């Protein structure tokens with residue numbers, strides 16, 4: 001039964017990942033994500049259901065549009081597989097318990113936010129506010145954190161990046177994402193999460209500077225580092241807290 005659920009969550013994840021590809025493409029452009037079906041960006045043919053089966057359509061079409069043979073970015077099946085893997089991992093982490101729901105929503109938001117920030121250097125407030133409301137709803141139904149921890153987490157998660165916005169290192173979307181984490185994780189986790197994101201971002205910046213892939217003037221989106229730190233905290237937070245002695 002366990003293997004059945006793992007496989008089911010993986011498949012559900014690939015289907016949702018296919019939808020998240022649409023979100024990543026359309027939300028920053030202010031387009032509707034539900035009504036119209038996807039089109040080929042090259043020939044604008046409306047895609048048929050058989051063109052939209054996660055991962056398989058890409059493999060069967062050998063990465064090309066059925067109608068005009070334009071190549072399809074490899075990122076689509078990659079995001080579908082990534083979402084599948086993370087959904088299965090989240091099931092393994094949470095089991096079939098109520099906490100599975102907010103955890104899957106958190107994972108989903110982090111995937112969408114990461115790729116929108118990579119593409120456009122923005123984190124839409126609609127996504128972080130959705131995350132904040134999810135975290136609050138979960139808190140109200142489960143009381144899994146104390147309210148002081150939650151509110152201090154919000155203050156720290158929002159406040160520290162906001163301070164760096166003032167210094168020019170981050171954007172307002174990063175502060176909103178930090179605040180969202182505060183409401184999901186509470187004070188201690190948020191503190192470690194922020195430190196972790198600074199370390200990840202710092203190491204990566206140093207790497208691209210030293211290998212001359214970017215210059216000092218280039219801006220890097222910070223959202224992906226926050227999102228990665230959030231993922232690490234979701235799966236390994238307890239161990240890391242012990243490590244920090246918190």
Ligand SMILES: [Zn+2]
Nearest residue numbers: 040043065068
């Ligand atoms: Zn086409």
